Amino acid sequence: MSHKKIIVIGGSAAGPKAASKARRMDEFADITMFQKAPELSMASCGYPYYVGGFFDDRNKLLCTPTGVVRDPKFFWSAKGIVAKVNTEVTRIDRKNKVVEYTNLKTGEKGSQPYDKLILATGSIPNMPPVPGNDLEGITTLQSMQDADFLRKIRDEGKIKKAVVIGGGLIGIETLEALNLAGIELTLVELLPQLLTFLDWKMAKLVENYLKTKANVITQNGVAEFVGENGKLTAVKLQNGTEIPCQLAVVAIGVRPNVKLAKEAGLEIGQLGGITTNEYMQTSDPDIYAAGDCCEVTNIITGKNVLAPFGDLANLQGRVAGENVIAGNVAKFPGTIQTGICKIFDYGVGITGLSETKAKEAGFDYERVLNASPDKPGFMNGKLLITKLVVDKKSRKILGAQCLGPGDVSKQLAIWATAIKGNLTVDDMVNADLPYAPPFSLAIDHSIATAHIMENKLKGVFNGISSVELKEKVDRGDDMFILDARGADEYEQMRLGIGETLIPIGKLRERLNELPKDKNKEIITFCKISLRGYEAAVLLKHHGYKNVKILEGGVAAWPFEREK
Template identity: 60%
Template sequence: MSSQNIVVIGGSAAGPKAAARAKRLDQAANVTLLQKAPEMSMASCGYPYYIGGNFDNRDQLLSTPTGVVRNEAFFAGAKGVQARVNTEVTAIDRIKKVVSCVNVITGEKDTVPYDKLVICSGATPRHPPIKGINLEGVQALSEMRDADKLRELRDSGKVKDVVIVGGGLIGIEVCEALADSGMNVNVVEMLSQLLMFLDWELAKLVEKHVASKGVTVHTENGVAEFMGENGKLTGVKLNDGSVVPCELAVVSIGVVPNVDLARASGLEIGGFGGIVVDEHMRTSDSNIYAAGDCVEIPNRITGKKTYAPYGDLANLEARVAADNIVLGDSSTFPGTVNSGICKVFNFSAGSTGMSEKRAEAEGYEVVTATNASPDKPGFMGAKLLVSKMVADAKTGRILGFQCVGTGEVNRQVAEAAMAVMNGNTIYDIGVADLPYAPPFSLAIDHFIATAHILENKMAGLMTGICNAEVKEMIDGGTAPFILDVRSPVEFKEMRLNVGETLIPLGTLRNSLDKLPSDKSAEIITFCKISMRGYEAQRVLEANGWTNVKVMEGGIMAWPFKVEF
């Protein structure tokens, strides 16, 4: 091992990982980590939970599992890395192989030589050109100081009304944090739904849950202006002309990669605005690598470049970069399948791979299945999961999976992520050997059951219809015969109230005279989760009806209003 100089720019997620990994692999290397902010190794994904009061000590966001704060002394002593905070890199000289930097506190300037350089410059929140965005009270959530400010406002009790601009991951997590503190929260989303990684019908279940917590959700309605008096925010004017009074607005509409340094030094920038890297995380300069939210990486399904600013990927990319710097081209990073999850009050929402809409846009002929079912047996405290599987109609290859609910969403999405990465088909998953015990899952795990539903559909054993289609027919006045095969007790507790006919499954075979006499009439069956709905379809088809469809997911996946 040579005594090479390895310089890492950026001290949030990818930077510290690259620096520590490089030093572990080459103890003789001189590793320098340069960070503009006063903190390093910030667990930025934890900011909303600090704001929400899940814990009070902000240092927990900066600490090891044993409680040691990752500061300059920690990196020097435990990692052997020279870490410098409050140090902004201002230029990269690729010819001389030095970086210029300045201490943002003292103004002192310096240069640091490198043999190998890793750029982990991260990303910056989008700052839309909206009138009033610089008013006091309008802020993003990007740095520790943002989290500190929002926590201070939460604890002070001075803010009563808040608007969250953007219904993505961060927006929803901040929404929960502030709503739980007693604030009156409005979420404004310009698009037709929250959480764009979900298909519409699952996103609407999330929206329904958010609204049940007292949050007002405005979709298809962007911000026209931040309104204020004496330099302070007083309200948000929406595109429809309505005004939402507030003292605080948190703007969370995505991020853009920080590539000014890279661009100024002549490195190649991609179509998404991120630094172009190869499979070794090497940039267009063989001596410079990049990782984290500043880079573009491949989508593992399509092979196309994408932008995926996630903390877990940043760490994985940085590890690969460090390996290749020290060991040569020994490691590759194949890309992402866009796995993600977020907590939404006592709900969770996660996905991996492609949504139905995205898969169709990529040219796939897709088939989908929606499954609403418990995550474990009822005697073990079952909670609901509603999921949607997207597969290639020609091969059965699983292209994507989404899951929402109060149950163990993370397990389902993790299982699906491995299936998507491995190129598994619904037939592979239908016989998958997963760990089972009643405290953890059903005997046939929810993920496997979803594959079985899709397998039944592809085999022609089940014809499904999504709830959005059913609602569209009802609203359009062309509703078919809708058959509810639940029990009278279930019907009394909750019903669609769309003119459905109640015939419990146990009495269906003896009640066929109550169905349309025209055996070609369209009939839609459903129950609580539509397992009985599927049973009903099989019964009716065996008795000659030819146009029977199952409303997938049943009443538990119905994202519209129900009657109690």
């Protein structure tokens, strides 16, 4: 009886997962994994933390949970998988079902037949097409070698100034890592905002926080890398500014590595990734693909997206590994593009659609902002700012963005599950979540967010965003802005937009200080706009007809404030 021959090309995340799943499905299949790099199964999302010194043992990036390094010996002895490292597959012969390969160390060439093939070729980092991009001192953070290079820089401590190019997840995580090494940093982003998966206001709050740690430049790109004797000395920006530095880390995104697939004549999608169906099967029924090299369906919009995330690569690899053995029995439904990153003391992330993406997709949506702690004050609760986007008609959750020093990960996990489960605002207003003061408020931040949304959909809560209010102030609109905080809070910090301080506890006795015209627009707020909401409700009961609450209050104000 001949055994099924399975070949996996790629040994980072999707590849090892697919090979391991295939082995668990069939003890007798011949499984070979080809890996161009010297290492296997690298926890690449951990690179910034190795560079930053959160841990010092390089092998921890390559280990199983029990501490065994995942090298070729491990894959053979523990899983019966042949893993060929430093070996590049150069061609796929679909007609004869053979792959050709070259050992990058010895130059030795070979070929191997397959019954089923899995492509897990990952992605390639983008590099700005500008002069000097081959100078010594310019790197990405895509490979173990990149991580080793940056870690060496950290340990030697010779470099004093560095530039990080790109304000996405990897750029910002790298910025933190290099900051911990005591390097003076500048972050450069071509677009008007960092973290483009967030809406502008949420990204602006992140930028304001990040500016306390590093120099941040937006709406400016790299024009040239300047060097002497082949070594980087400065980064020249499009506006002519030169930033002296000895190191530049480029993190301007990645593109799917589809060279092999393209040359083999497999179907490539409009976004440049390999096209697969829900079984992770390509246009060739005997070839599957998983991970960063693929396009994937966004479950909410139904459109294809590129989603180069390690968790999705593992999930897709598992599906491909099962299907090459058992036929098409497992499905990968797509992604809602959940992402999170750590930025010093902040967590920042999103699940589902941002307001911008909901608008692009043609949804009739409502959005609210909730700024409130994750736990009670007596348990040292920390601020969370959540923006929730909901479909007005079905009331289904479309997306949530969350940031702050509080427990962001928990909030995103709740909303991601709600989106996957097709839950509505009404399901969430009485969600039965675990409560005890060490973990949450009596009404969890996520449930409170749903309450605000319910009130908004009912017309009880009439909110205004900080961006809208700032536009009104700049235009000189005639309105009364009411700060319902205490006098002590007002003294510490104010918005400086012509607000009048009337603390909530004094409002009933000071109603005579409000405009006599009951139709005049009144905006209320406080630190997080809970007292702002109570002030608005009180004013409505007293006949004021045009009262709006500043969503998120002072805590979520993204513009300059008066101190």
